[in-house]
Amino acid sequence: MLNEKVICAGFGGQGVMSMGQLLTYAGMVEDKQVSWLPSYGPEMRGGTANCNVIVADSLIGSPIINDDATCAIVMNLPSLDKFEVDVAPKGKILINSSLIEKKAKRDDITAYYIPANEIALELGNARVANMVMLGAYIELSKAVKIESLHKALQKVFGGSKAHLIAVNEEALARGAEFVR
Amino acid sequence: MLNEKVICAGFGGQGVMSMGQLLTYAGMVEDKQVSWLPSYGPEMRGGTANCNVIVADSLIGSPIINDDATCAIVMNLPSLDKFEVDVAPKGKILINSSLIEKKAKRDDITAYYIPANEIALELGNARVANMVMLGAYIELSKAVKIESLHKALQKVFGGSKAHLIAVNEEALARGAEFVR
Amino acid sequence: MAKVLMKGNEAIGAAAIQAGCKYFFGYPITPQNELPEYMSKELPKNDGVFVQAESEVAAINMVYGAAGCGVRVMTSSSSPGIALKQEGITYIAGAELPCVIVNIVRGGPGLGGIQPAQSDYFQSTRGGGNGDYKLLVLAPANLQEMVDMVQEAFDMADYYRNPVMVVGDGMIGQMMEPIEFRTPVKRELPSKEGWATTGTKGNRKPHIINSLFLDPQGLEDHNIRLQKKYKTMKENEARYEAYNMENAEIVLAAYGTTSRICKNAIDKLKEEGINIGLIRPQTLWPFPEKAFQEIPETVKAALTVEMSEGQMIDDVRLALNGKIPTEFYGRSGGMIPTPDAIIDKIKEMLGGLK
Amino acid sequence: MAKVLMKGNEAIGAAAIQAGCKYFFGYPITPQNELPEYMSKELPKNDGVFVQAESEVAAINMVYGAAGCGVRVMTSSSSPGIALKQEGITYIAGAELPCVIVNIVRGGPGLGGIQPAQSDYFQSTRGGGNGDYKLLVLAPANLQEMVDMVQEAFDMADYYRNPVMVVGDGMIGQMMEPIEFRTPVKRELPSKEGWATTGTKGNRKPHIINSLFLDPQGLEDHNIRLQKKYKTMKENEARYEAYNMENAEIVLAAYGTTSRICKNAIDKLKEEGINIGLIRPQTLWPFPEKAFQEIPETVKAALTVEMSEGQMIDDVRLALNGKIPTEFYGRSGGMIPTPDAIIDKIKEMLGGLK
Amino acid sequence: MAKVTFKEDICKGCQLCTTACPKNIIVMATDRINVKGYHPATVLEMEKCIGCANCALICPDCVITVER
Amino acid sequence: MAKVTFKEDICKGCQLCTTACPKNIIVMATDRINVKGYHPATVLEMEKCIGCANCALICPDCVITVER
Amino acid sequence: MAIVFEKTKGLTDKETHYCPGCTHGIIHRLVAEVLEELDVLGNAIGVAPVGCSVLAYDYFNVDMHEASHGRAPAVATGIKRAMPNNVVFTYQGDGDLASIGTAEIVHVAHRGEKITTIFVNNAIYGMTGGQMAPTTLIGQKATTCQDGRSKAHSGMPLRVSEMLATIDGAAFVERVSVHNPVEIRKAKKAIKKAFECQIKGEGFSIVEVLSTCPTNWGIAPTESLKWLEANMIPYYPLGNFRTPEEA
Amino acid sequence: MAIVFEKTKGLTDKETHYCPGCTHGIIHRLVAEVLEELDVLGNAIGVAPVGCSVLAYDYFNVDMHEASHGRAPAVATGIKRAMPNNVVFTYQGDGDLASIGTAEIVHVAHRGEKITTIFVNNAIYGMTGGQMAPTTLIGQKATTCQDGRSKAHSGMPLRVSEMLATIDGAAFVERVSVHNPVEIRKAKKAIKKAFECQIKGEGFSIVEVLSTCPTNWGIAPTESLKWLEANMIPYYPLGNFRTPEEA
Numbered sequence A, B: 001m002l003n004e005k006v007i008c009a010g011f012g013g014q015g016v017m018s019m020g021q022l023l024t025y026a027g028m029v030e031d032k033q034v035s036w037l038p039s040y041g042p043e044m045r046g047g048t049a050n051c052n053v054i055v056a057d058s059l060i061g062s063p064i065i066n067d068d069a070t071c072a073i074v075m076n077l078p079s080l081d082k083f084e085v086d087v088a089p090k091g092k093i094l095i096n097s098s099l100i101e102k103k104a105k106r107d108d109i110t111a112y113y114i115p116a117n118e119i120a121l122e123l124g125n126a127r128v129a130n131m132v133m134l135g136a137y138i139e140l141s142k143a144v145k146i147e148s149l150h151k152a153l154q155k156v157f158g159g160s161k162a163h164l165i166a167v168n169e170e171a172l173a174r175g176a177e178f179v180r
Numbered sequence C, D: 001m002a003k004v005l006m007k008g009n010e011a012i013g014a015a016a017i018q019a020g021c022k023y024f025f026g027y028p029i030t031p032q033n034e035l036p037e038y039m040s041k042e043l044p045k046n047d048g049v050f051v052q053a054e055s056e057v058a059a060i061n062m063v064y065g066a067a068g069c070g071v072r073v074m075t076s077s078s079s080p081g082i083a084l085k086q087e088g089i090t091y092i093a094g095a096e097l098p099c100v101i102v103n104i105v106r107g108g109p110g111l112g113g114i115q116p117a118q119s120d121y122f123q124s125t126r127g128g129g130n131g132d133y134k135l136l137v138l139a140p141a142n143l144q145e146m147v148d149m150v151q152e153a154f155d156m157a158d159y160y161r162n163p164v165m166v167v168g169d170g171m172i173g174q175m176m177e178p179i180e181f182r183t184p185v186k187r188e189l190p191s192k193e194g195w196a197t198t199g200t201k202g203n204r205k206p207h208i209i210n211s212l213f214l215d216p217q218g219l220e221d222h223n224i225r226l227q228k229k230y231k232t233m234k235e236n237e238a239r240y241e242a243y244n245m246e247n248a249e250i251v252l253a254a255y256g257t258t259s260r261i262c263k264n265a266i267d268k269l270k271e272e273g274i275n276i277g278l279i280r281p282q283t284l285w286p287f288p289e290k291a292f293q294e295i296p297e298t299v300k301a302a303l304t305v306e307m308s309e310g311q312m313i314d315d316v317r318l319a320l321n322g323k324i325p326t327e328f329y330g331r332s333g334g335m336i337p338t339p340d341a342i343i344d345k346i347k348e349m350l351g352g353l354k
Numbered sequence E, F: 001m002a003k004v005t006f007k008e009d010i011c012k013g014c015q016l017c018t019t020a021c022p023k024n025i026i027v028m029a030t031d032r033i034n035v036k037g038y039h040p041a042t043v044l045e046m047e048k049c050i051g052c053a054n055c056a057l058i059c060p061d062c063v064i065t066v067e068r
Numbered sequence G, H: 001m002a003i004v005f006e007k008t009k010g011l012t013d014k015e016t017h018y019c020p021g022c023t024h025g026i027i028h029r030l031v032a033e034v035l036e037e038l039d040v041l042g043n044a045i046g047v048a049p050v051g052c053s054v055l056a057y058d059y060f061n062v063d064m065h066e067a068s069h070g071r072a073p074a075v076a077t078g079i080k081r082a083m084p085n086n087v088v089f090t091y092q093g094d095g096d097l098a099s100i101g102t103a104e105i106v107h108v109a110h111r112g113e114k115i116t117t118i119f120v121n122n123a124i125y126g127m128t129g130g131q132m133a134p135t136t137l138i139g140q141k142a143t144t145c146q147d148g149r150s151k152a153h154s155g156m157p158l159r160v161s162e163m164l165a166t167i168d169g170a171a172f173v174e175r176v177s178v179h180n181p182v183e184i185r186k187a188k189k190a191i192k193k194a195f196e197c198q199i200k201g202e203g204f205s206i207v208e209v210l211s212t213c214p215t216n217w218g219i220a221p222t223e224s225l226k227w228l229e230a231n232m233i234p235y236y237p238l239g240n241f242r243t244p245e246e247a
């Protein structure tokens, strides 16, 4: 029974919201139960943003993830500090090691260190670091199929942004590869 | 046990409100339980005004007089038409015969016809017709002592209006005399 | 002091001034106009200030401003005007400021009419503003009680740092009864120095009057603090009058002017040998739940009588919690129940009980 | 139709447009801003009009005007903004006009905070306006239900000539879930021709949109008519979802997003072999009293869970009428109950029951 | 030749018309009281009327019709 | 001789001060990031500063003190 | 003989509740006559205020809304946006428009809503028994300023037309009076222009009409006309403040 | 060396939550400096609005009230009438003052309340994420007019200072800007005059300050200053509209 509860967190500009939305979208494409819940309000002015994504086989109760995240994807240090505690035992934490030098403290969860910004820069687009992380997450969790994410990308990058699809797909692949 | 419930009614300018207030005041002077309740709002724009006065020995429940008035004092025709029904059986109705040609319809109440405006004019002040009626009522009901009314008059016509006290007292007396 | 005969609305004003109210901000609306009019004349003589605000919204916010400075301040209105004040009221409650608000209720909904009504019970006790706040709500039944309550209202407001609402209707506002101004039982009132905005004079930290808490935990803590205060109010301030409760077969629940009509009905029935009791809440919030929980065994049913389509009955039923059946009799829109109609309803219920 | 992924606030707008809503009058306030923003963009494309009013007071009065012309119209706001609309709302209810009002509730009292809350339950169900009026109040728990309800709300409003309020919170407004736009079950809607103000065209008597009745008897008659309508609503529109009621030892009562957290708690407890049920009111007014009156024998107690300091619990207690004890668990100010805290509370209650 | 007609029963006796008549021919009929209880306005010397309609213009209660 | 001091930690990197300096001596210190995560403003050639306080006047965050 | 003047079809048969000599009645008639002359009775939707003219919905022979106190312009906005081809007007007193409804009147002007407002300035709250209005004159007595309005306490009376004339969307702004037949004729012309301005879609139009309140001024009706002329006009000068040509 | 410029005592130590380059911060400082220079910090009571400056109560080093949206002038009226010897001011945005709070600002002017208002016009709703304000310029994009404000739909932007200047009780009305040091100095002078006007008891005083909102304009801070100068000032001319001498 799939019941993935993912926290995506980072700075405002790091695309954590759209990373979460893409995952949600892909889940929907597969006819799974999904929900996406952003933080909002002045906490965002502080510069950090985060969202809760649930992808499940059966009906979702609350869209809030309390301390039972199956995975936290943290793009910056404050997010690591804030959300490490919310991962359920045996859960995963994916850490953007390009920006976070610190290591995860807990030993009842598995930490993955992914140099997302560096990989993104290698791809020539610093803004796809989020997709690198997402690719890694999908590889590890198998929450959705990679094809579903591709479909989701088609939807999200319709029209004038279509040229961005390729690099995003690439980033997903590189992220997956990194943790494979 | 005194429990007088009096409806005073007439045109706007006929002093029905102050007639009621004076009676109330006199009751208070005698340490009786009293209440005065005016009609208010747009019904007054129509030109008629009325108030409910209760003078009693024991605690007054509602200040409203429903259909249990011990007396109705009506100064004009619409008031007769409106309030005759509200007098309790064996009650009184005092009719200003100067302005009302009609007679009371009911025979289970006692009607008194008092040419209040004429008496007032005889006293040289058309505006004391209300006091003529009040004097008559007091004589008939003995609700309060005439001295208490005099005291009330002193209170109400303080200062610049003091010269009006005499003619008002006279009017009370003439009203009383008329029904004696 | 000697008794004086005054119109209800003016008596409210006189009582407020006696209680040290120096500021009044209001906007005209029938049937409470004599109150602002009285204040406009009398406050300046008493070293106070009357301002006719541009609206009820402005009036309640002026009250918020003045109350934050620690002065005794009041406003009044009638039903739709009170509806407009709901945002301001929740701010005042949230910022924990003392003030007195008078509602001389008229028939609704909407513009409705101007005759007496009690259809703002929910508005007063449940709050039409947002959030979990409570007002102390006093409901006098006669003018003497009203002036006593208005005076005490200022003390209560200061004591709890909470807005107090006094609820009357056109009958209360317009009638005259003899009244005596007496000094309310003194409470130990806390000093306002610790929070009132009077200028720092350079020797203390700024005081801030505020209801904003962006941090949810901060806002919840604030709410918990408020609830604690409300609990104290509930324990200490619920008041009622019990009338003819001994051997009563049915208990009436009625407040304000309606309770007086109920008394007439009760007295009439007594003459017929029928015993009916009355519980008259003097505080609508806190509601005198205990009075209902402690009704004598003889009472087989309750009848709530209101000038509304049935609002206080919720609180009566909540207090009784299913103990005895509760029925309702009401008139609305400015129509006033008659003793006879109440008697009919009681007899019908007695019939059903037998 | 295929499923789409949308933000709650935008989905409300999309659902409204699907339902034929052509007019939206609103004023910005967090956390519902995406709704007016969406309407400002989408309505003109759909032959409709969006106007950003100068205030919530103006917005609700614009709604009153447009609704009187018989068009489908909507407004939205959040807690303090809804407080400001109370006068307008009672007018609309009094004049019996159909419209849809959305409240995306935030923490209070006063300015409070902007995180999710349910502390406007009283404001929605008891009315903060004056008089004896009622709104139909819908409380969706997920986005699919929300778009369904918003669509149906317009039909309900037209059917009863009554304002309908849809209550959500920041969670509902901000989250994304897949939704499908479906056509609501069709009602036979009465024609508006008999009352809408569209100009007499010289061939009928003027239509008048009004809530003023100076004659008390007229106003009471109007109220009695309204009450009759409310009774019909009560009989026909109360809705709820029952979850895991079979053999439940305790029944939870929760609405909106809180009910989802309760379900998580229930599912967790089920794994431990503990059976807890949930009654989730989908309509807050009329309150689904029957659901509580018909709880199975196994249920020994009720627990109301709210994001408030305790408001719906009154209705739960009124519905239960003393049948079983009712406890309360709540968080407020934007704090959100966790399944674990609810579980702790339930276990504590179970301990007491044994 | 001109003519003014008063719906006497709806006259409120306010006298505004009397101030507006250039010919000063409108007076209050002190000899009678209408159903509202007012002395209604009336014209005594109709032949002087010039049909200017000033009276009708100022009457707040649409009491007056003017013909010419 | 004049001197400006920046409380670097509270600088928000908005660059408004750079537009206001008549001597064009304020630059963003791209070599460092303050606790807020911004490159703070700084003056490189302090000797050119005339102490006009324009920079301080326009700084929305009271970062700058000017002495002369 | 032909009829030179008779009651307009723009008014219903209902007798008004206005006090004797109250000029609200004249203003009602002028508006109704204009609507009739412009042949828009079948197309008009009016909005009554809360004030003495609260019952205007009973008198105008057109579809009407009764608005909450001060909000008639917002109600009219809702109506006009929904029914852009109808002629929409508000009829408001000075308490309604210049006090509680200030934001609403400023913002219909600001948005240039294509509605017409008839603003009856009688320098007092008539309906509620004579309280001070923002337009009450200095020294004028009212029940909430029983010694007369003072500048020190309440400021100088608000000149609404002058204020609104600063707003671009207010296409037509004129102040008129109805204290004698000459002015009544002018008032009607202004009202007509205001409606024409709406019909042509030129923006918001408002006519401020100086009016009497014999009852609450405590002055006989005929004397009230004189009092208006002698006291109100000097402070509230008559004239046009904006016309579409100008804008 | 002497200190020529340091942070005023009129501000607390708290760092503001404003976005980088938001000129709210400059305006706060000017007000605080003026209060310090007039030596009324211990005597001042300020009123914060609802808007981005909602937390102004944390920044000004004086007693403060946080008012409900738009009602700061009414709150200030309550304060000033209760505390006539204190210096009372409101600090309000354009949504707060020119939209929801229109009635309240007009009526403090009308009554001539002896308070001072600092009106921060940034042509947008900052706090709530960039919705159209009454002062949003034609063509300017906002989240509730995503194709830019159009005159046909929303009218021309409201010029508040010009409108208030028609009101007698508004003793001092001036529009200033803070887009460069020269204008900042002028702005401070105006603010000082406004407070002096209050202290002398001459009536209501208001300073409209043109301000930027880099975040919701979507323009970098330094570019925002230029945008203000190029776009706002032509429509909102700087200058004095009323001074006590004149009145």
Ligand SMILES: Cc1ncc(C[n+]2csc(CCOP(=O)(O)OP(=O)(O)O)c2C)c(N)n1
Pocket: C027, C028, C029, C030, C056, C080, C081, C084, G050, G051, G052, G053, G069, G092, G093, G094, G095, G096, G097, G120, G122, G124, G125, G126, G127, G128, G133, G213
């Ligand atoms: C919200 C609200 N506030 C107050 C009132 C009471 N009220 C009714 S009419 C009125 C003022 C009327 O004055 P004005 O607008 O000048 O009209 P007039 O009667 O003078 O023609 C007021 C304050 C109300 N009905 N509703």
Ligand SMILES: Cc1ncc(C[n+]2csc(CCOP(=O)(O)OP(=O)(O)O)c2C)c(N)n1
Pocket: D027, D028, D029, D030, D056, D080, D081, D084, H050, H051, H052, H053, H069, H092, H093, H094, H095, H096, H097, H120, H122, H124, H125, H126, H127, H128, H133, H213
């Ligand atoms: C009654 C009410 N309505 C709406 C809001 C939401 N709100 C908060 S700030 C704001 C507008 C802020 O804009 P402005 O006054 O221009 O200030 P700025 O943020 O631009 O400085 C609004 C609409 C609220 N808090 N209360």
Ligand code: SF4
Pocket: E002, E004, E020, E021, E022, E023, E024, E025, E026, E043, E048, E049, E050, E051, E052, E053, E054, E055, E056, E066
């Ligand atoms: S029409 Fe002219 S002249 Fe004739 S009565 Fe009327 S006002 Fe006088």
Ligand code: SF4
Pocket: E006, E010, E011, E012, E013, E014, E015, E016, E017, E018, E040, E041, E058, E059, E060, E061, E062, E063, E064, G021
């Ligand atoms: S103006 Fe009209 S109402 Fe007044 S007196 Fe003349 S006819 Fe009668």
Ligand code: SF4
Pocket: F002, F004, F020, F021, F022, F023, F024, F025, F026, F043, F048, F049, F050, F051, F052, F053, F054, F055, F056, F066
């Ligand atoms: S004080 Fe003047 S010269 Fe010196 S850095 Fe600042 S702006 Fe430049």
Ligand code: SF4
Pocket: F006, F010, F011, F012, F013, F014, F015, F016, F017, F018, F040, F041, F058, F059, F060, F061, F062, F063, F064, H021
């Ligand atoms: S103006 Fe101030 S905050 Fe902005 S860069 Fe310069 S020093 Fe930093």
Ligand code: SF4
Pocket: G017, G018, G019, G021, G022, G023, G024, G052, G122, G126, G127, G212, G213, G214, G215, G216
């Ligand atoms: S109270 Fe005044 S405004 Fe109202 S109808 Fe009477 S005279 Fe006219």
Ligand code: SF4
Pocket: H017, H018, H019, H021, H022, H023, H024, H052, H122, H126, H127, H212, H213, H214, H215, H216
């Ligand atoms: S949103 Fe705009 S007004 Fe608000 S702090 Fe940021 S830049 Fe300033």
Ligand SMILES: [Mg+2]
Pocket: G093, G094, G095, G120, G121, G122, G123, G124, G125, G126, G133
């Ligand atoms: Mg008026």
Ligand SMILES: [Mg+2]
Pocket: H051, H093, H094, H095, H120, H121, H122, H123, H124, H125, H126, H133
């Ligand atoms: Mg702004």
